[in-house]
Amino acid sequence: MLAFTILKAATAAAPRLGRLALPGKKIIDTPCFIGNTSRGVVPHLSPDNLHAKTSLGGVYLALEDFIEKSPEAVPPIFQTPSLNNASPLTSYCGLPHDILTILGARRTPPVPCAKANTNTAVSILTSVGFRQVDATDYAAAVQRLKPDIAVGLADIMYDKGQISSKRIDKMGDRTGAWTRTLIQYCQDDDGEKGSLPHIFAPILPIESQLQSYYINQLLDDDLKHQVSGFTVYDAESLLHIPQELSALPRLALSEPNGPTKLLLEISLGVDIFTVPFIGTATDAGIALDFEFPPPSQVNGNSPKPLGTDGWLDEHAADTSPLAPSCECYSCRNHHRAFLHHLLSAREMLAWVLLQIHNHRILDQFFAGVRKSIAKDTFEEDKAAFEKYYEPELRDTTGQGPRVRGYQFKSEGRGEPKKNPKAYGRLDDAREKFAEGVLPSPNADAEDLERAGMGSVVL
Template sequence: MAISSLSSPSGARVSSVTVKNKVLKTPCFFLPTSRGTVPHLTPDNVEEFDIPALYVGLEDCLDRLEASPILTNEGTIKKWIAAPSVQPTLLAPRRTSPLPSVSAGQSHINIVTASGAKKLTNDLYIKAVLKLCPELVIPLNDTPTSPPGVKRKPKIVERSVNWTTELLLALKATDAFNTTKVFFPVPDLDTQYLTPIFQFFQENQLANNIAGLAFSNNVNPLPADLVGLPRLSIQKFESPLEILKCIQRGIDIIVPDMITQATDAGVALTFSFPPPSKDVLNSKIELGLDMWDERFATDMEPLQSGCVCKTCRRYKRAYVRHLLQARELVAWILLQLHNVYAFTAFFQGIRASIQEGNFDEDVRKFEEIYMTSFPASHGFGPRKRGYQMDLTNVQPVENKPAWISMKSPLEKEIANEYEALKVTERKEDTQDYNEPELHNSNDPTVDLYADTYATQAATESDSELEDALFSQLDEFDDTAYREQRLEMLKKEFARVEAAKEKGHMQFLTVENEREVMDFTLSSKKVVIHFYHPDFIRCKIIDSHLEKIAKVHWETKFIRIEAANAPFLVVKLGLKVLPAVLCYVNSQLVDKIIGFADLGNKDDFETSLLEFRLLKSSAIDRLKEESSSNKSIYHDELQNNQSDDSDFFE
């Protein structure tokens, strides 16, 4: 692969890159995939487009790390994603515009898979590259999702060099050295930090096998011997103008998310390059048409006049709008066919313009003529994919396993008896720990209160709840008995009301440390989460505490951003986040720092945290019920207790 360029004064250049006998003319774009597929398109349609290369983020296919089907099944990446054999693929550790993840370590990065955050080590990544044989690969790289600190910057560069060297050595030891080409990941840092990379190219023999440079954002000034290498950018672009400016800075290949984003929003891309001449214009032209718009309801034009894509040759705007209105999936297929085609034409125009020497002038005109952003999305898109969802709030599965009903009648009977036995054991085990007020009576109304409260408190207003409870009491005839119960319920109600008034039962975010200190004085039990807004593990703690707060209203749950509590952070010696601190009667009784005490993994059960809080008496034991569980973590809690003898001493 080599670049022989013809450039514009600004730095845009045309050239060609040879990837496994296929000549790619640059500037060009690689099409991002989601879990290996180009969203909305079948492989035969992708083949017809003759896309320069498909970008595959390995994290999309690595739900179970080394046990993931992409690695355990036979065959290369092309077999896995059903790409045509002539279609080049680029493998990268992460998808384009990845979700933020925790900082990398010395030999791993953190990825976000469909089943949660995972550690991807360089060893596993190299194993995947050797197995999948992509034509192009970006080595593992530590690309921070927020601006890195001074200490981290040299580490990022060091890791880029080390991990790339390890990959090159592994490739060299196999036949893959000639078929898999490496794009060196250049971190988005000031040139002063990049010296180790420039040294690598000067001193290391392996540098001869580097096929290009992969930039995450800016193109840094490069030494003369690196200028000839093809440059790829995985930057996120918001508009075609940003792409043009990026090409002016000397980028040869981009990986735009914009195409699928426009399609998902129901937008047909209609910009072209070079732009149409200005004399026919009064106002700025739209970059795309929002096909949800009513003005297209009877419009019998193709999506873009003059377009010869599969969609525009046969279908009209009115029909595409009709399909969108009906949420018919073929609407997004037709839009994607057009949008990918429009992008192909856009890049043909860019190359022609650079060759003719008009590029900088054409970019200026483009900026003058077109609007700067796409029409706003309506929010009615096709079904969301995993990477678009917030994975930190996934609810645990609550359904009972179905398999038990498929057993033979005898097995079923045994299973039922066993279940019944477990329930009785549980009741006997834990009686001593029950809430005294609620336990000292077998009165059904008190149980009723607890049940109703647990299920309805969050949704119903207080007066409705009160009415419902008291109306149940009308069923009891004995007046004295009734009054006694009524009195008891009222007391209980007052207690809950008082708790609510203090802000219990909800997970509160406070802004300053003064408030935190006030809460530790005014509430008997307080649990405080010191968090960082960008840390995934803090979000995980939040989701668990939120659930616990709803059930344990005897305790006040608050969270504060560590940056807003400088005094407390120093005083309490907090160096690692998330940090959960528990106060009882204004005394610090427990500190839970990081995940070390929570199994050191991201997918621990809420019950584990609940149990820990219980042990430090930051929360009270929940009242036991045989018929229905007040807490969904009930079962795990029982198991954990039997493992931990301390609790019973």
């Protein structure tokens, strides 16, 4: 049975301390973050490294990552047996058994779908294109995969601009109906909540009065005791949670662009985050470097950057760790010069080391946040952090690992390609040969060597 204990009580829209416990799983102290996965794994981290080199207590997984064969064929994830008393979801992804699994329908952040949701289904993006998953099919998948926590379906429109009042009315009605469907599937024969999964009801990112009917339904006796927590997509939506249910845990599937935004959402009362910018920083070759509370010494006249760009040539001979105060595996065993070499050589180990390091930085950050809340100095420390550090991560100066996968699907006409053009490079070379910029294709080996092209073969 999932248990959430508030260790330091707080009023509405204020930071709080909590502890999330589930039998057989790691105890999670909140505020905290969980791993954000892609097709069942935390990017750049194998399951053994996830277990040995990080302190993650849970991961978020998306159903749309696994059901590309459905409904024409049974997806492999539904054919996976439970191994060693682990759920099929844990077994299929090869996750440590003590890791908390949270399952939702969509990735975070999601790619906007071309087709709108319907009264009975949510639009998703699988590796073979856009499709819809019915609310009953989602509930059946949750029942079959047995995650520790299931996020209820939410009727949310992504990147659609202004939403009409008529459409907003549908959002609350649909979300309420889908939540009741999920709860019915997760009850045992006596109508009681089973051991798995625990349901986190979504709170929509719209005004309270526009979803009041749905929220009032959560206070009914038949639903009130079936909801184990809440999921928000905008931290300000926490204000819509009824006071009677304020003691339940809160998961944010928002898209903070840095630790400053995280602090703002923590100040509003969020307990658990997915923090997508960790993966963004890792892919960009940035080693995060910030701490909370910030150092007490004066940081000159300009704010300090939130990370170190590993691509910069100034690190080519720098044997200092990725971050001075970090004790992660990467910082204890390697240095900036080695990381710069790996990035320059496009070695995948570079992003493995960065991912390990960046997760440790966030671990230390949230540990500092919890201590600050316990000492009642959070607001002062938050103001000092915002003054000491830059508000957002800087742009990288190098190219990260090749961006590929359906989750990076182009979203509109004229959108620039995510990767540089590779096809046709020989044609470009031949044009340069014809213009005399490069040696002739018929040049001998000595001519090519003098031009620095001894390895080019046409």
